[in-house]
Amino acid sequence: AQSVTQLGSHVSVSEGALVLLRCNYSSSVPPYLFWYVQYPNQGLQLLLKYTSAATLVKGINGFEAEFKKSETSFHLTKPSAHMSDAAEYFCAVSSDNQGGKLIFGQGTELSVKP
Amino acid sequence: DAGVTQSPTHLIKTRGQQVTLRCSPKSGHDTVSWYQQALGQGPQFIFQYYEEEERQRGNFPDRFSGHQFPNYSSELNVNALLLGDSALYLCASSSQGLRETQYFGPGTRLLVL
Numbered sequence: 001a002q003s004v005t006q007l008g009s010h011v012s013v014s015e016g017a018l019v020l021l022r023c024n025y026s027s028s029v030p031p032y033l034f035w036y037v038q039y040p041n042q043g044l045q046l047l048l049k050y051t052s053a054a055t056l057v058k059g060i061n062g063f064e065a066e067f068k069k070s071e072t073s074f075h076l077t078k079p080s081a082h083m084s085d086a087a088e089y090f091c092a093v094s095s096d097n098q099g100g101k102l103i104f105g106q107g108t109e110l111s112v113k114p
Numbered sequence: 115d116a117g118v119t120q121s122p123t124h125l126i127k128t129r130g131q132q133v134t135l136r137c138s139p140k141s142g143h144d145t146v147s148w149y150q151q152a153l154g155q156g157p158q159f160i161f162q163y164y165e166e167e168e169r170q171r172g173n174f175p176d177r178f179s180g181h182q183f184p185n186y187s188s189e190l191n192v193n194a195l196l197l198g199d200s201a202l203y204l205c206a207s208s209s210q211g212l213r214e215t216q217y218f219g220p221g222t223r224l225l226v227l
Binding site for chain 1: 118120145147149154155156157158159162170172204206208215216217218219220221223
């Protein structure tokens with residue numbers, strides 16, 4: 001069975017500081033990994049995805065994530081936080097044998113202080 | 115190019131009633147998945163439709179049912195509503211050639227009183 005653990009339900013950073021949101025996964029088959037962002041009262045927007053190509057994945061809004069198989073991790077980073085980055089972030093896993101079914105973590109709420 | 119659309123945006127029902135939620139996939143997509151997101155939690159997979167058939171199902175009771183139409187749009191039906199069914203219901207679409215990449219709609223927020 002696949003699962004996702006997001007470490008830290010809430011992360012707070014200052015504007016301009018590094019953003020690091022942690023995600024660890026469990027999968028018995030090669031995974032596909034995703035980060036989605038959810039702004040208040042909205043649906044989910046795809047930030048980036050890993051599908052077995054380059055291990056360092058660049059996404060929208062300056063975010064990137066690195067797939068580390070040895071650590072079963074897919075942490076999300078952004079060098080400099082902006083006020084508009086405040087939102088809920090979800091890590092998700094899928095695989096070829098799941099037919100597109102996404103397993104989500106519990107989410108991490110990112111706050112950005114001026 | 116319109117993305118995934120859902121209707122209605124909000125809905126209030128009472129226990130025991132039935133509800134139907136609607137979803138239109140992104141242009142070019144033929145697969146629709148439904149998720150339930152309870153307050154403060156990550157989305158949970160309900161089921162997926164392709165070629166008008168349910169292809170996968172998550173751990174949800176039979177009260178949850180769905181349908182896909184020839185134009186790929188989809189409905190989610192929930193019967194005998196419980197208070198615990200209150201949640202944001204998200205629809206996601208994808209194409210069979212790239213099933214793992216799903217694009218989400220804005221959701222329907224259901225409140226059961």
